[in-house]
Amino acid sequence: MEIIDWVKEHWGIDQEIQEKIFFSLLAIIVLIFMRELLLRIVFWRIKAVKQRYKWKNGVRYIFVFLSLVIISTIWIDEFHSFATFFGLISAGIAVALKDPIVNLAGWLFLMIRRPFEVGDRIQIMDFAGDVIDIRAFQFTLNEIGNWVEADQSTGRIVHIPNGKVFSEAQFNYHQGFSNIWNEICVVVTFESDWQKAKDILNSVMQKHTKNLTKSAQKKLLEASKKFMIFYNTLTPVIYTKVKDHGVALTMRYLCLPKKRRSTEHAIWEEILIEFSKHDDIDFAYPTQRIYYNKTEGKQASKHGK
Structure with missing residues (x-):
């Protein structure tokens, strides 16, 4: 009582206000203690990083909500007073805090609809990366691409x-x-044995993608229950096309998003090794011919016609 009287005398704070401040601080301390205790239990029992992250965020949001409810009940005597108070401030908040409210609505959309989750690789606007955090007002990407090739991290x-x-x-x-x-x-030259080259590319591609194709078929079956995704075939294929400087053989295959560069690296190295064993297969590249006399150029032009 002496402390309350001293605070009232020197600071001019009524006893009722002092009690509300005391109970508010007590509630916050108790909630923080309970949150830390619960997180310790969760981290002790769960070792998976992704599950730990989800629990940590879930516990944080729950305790923030509980703090608001408990403190509101301490400072607002009756429930209908709280409803009136909330109605008055909501109009002002909607105007003054438009962007934060939209961001909060976006967070609710992310939690309910889940267009992406932590760990997913996404692209939005000009930014691409792996989602490493989702909070009430913003989500965070570990950036890929930009000045770094093949979807690798920029740091x-x-x-x-x-x-x-x-x-x-x-x-x-x-x-x-x-x-x-x-x-x-x-791309191989027109003089190369392009059919042999195609067989080599096919064997290399099958070697590096065979197991992934089987797993993709199972995942596609599950995905088709949620999305209208349909492919006639998931097996690797090679398309043939003639370009101005040679025969283009395009390998098309499935890969995991985060292993695109590593699989491409492995495939290219084996292609280089295999092609080096065959004298009748050469890589093609754009070239130019320069003529140093007019007669040679005209003869070449006639043959071209």
């Missing part, structure tokens, strides 16, 4: 407001059947 993180999910398209590398199509174009 930067990008924070994007949640409200962008309502106005920008999102490209998800993992949703669906969790695989993407990749293509490698190999």
Whole structure:
């Protein structure tokens, strides 16, 4: 009582206000203790990083909500007073905090609709990367691409407001059947045995993608229950096309989004090794002819006609 009287005398704070401040601080301390205790139990029992992250975020949001409810009940005597108070401030908040409210609505959309989750590789606007965090007002990407080729990390993180999910398209590398199509174009000269080259490319491609094709078929079956995804075939294929400087053999195959560069690297190395064993197969590249006398140029022109 002496402390309460001293605070009232020197600070001019009524006893009722002092009690509300005390109980508010007590409630916050108790909730923080309970949250830390619950997180310790979760981290002790769950070792998977992704599951730990989901639990940590879920516990944080629950305790923030409980804190708001408990403190509101302490400071607002009756429930209808709280409803009146909430109605008065909501109009002002809607105008003054338009962007944060949109971002909060975006977070609810991400939690309910789940166009992407933590761990997914996505692209939104000009940014692409792996989702490493989703919070109430923004989500965070570990950036890929940009000045780095083949979808590898740049080392930067990008924070994007949640409200962008309502106005920008999102490209998800993992949703669906969790695989993407990749293509490698190999061009051989017209003088090369392109059919032999095609057989070599096919054997190399089958070697590196056989197991993945089988798993993709199972994933596609599951994905078709949720999305209208249909492919006639998931097996690798090689397309033949004539270009101005040679015969283009394009390998098309499935790969995991985060292993596009590593699979392409392995395939290219084996192609180089195999082609080096055959004298009748040569890589083609764009060339130019320069004539140093007019007669030679005219003769070549006539033959071209």
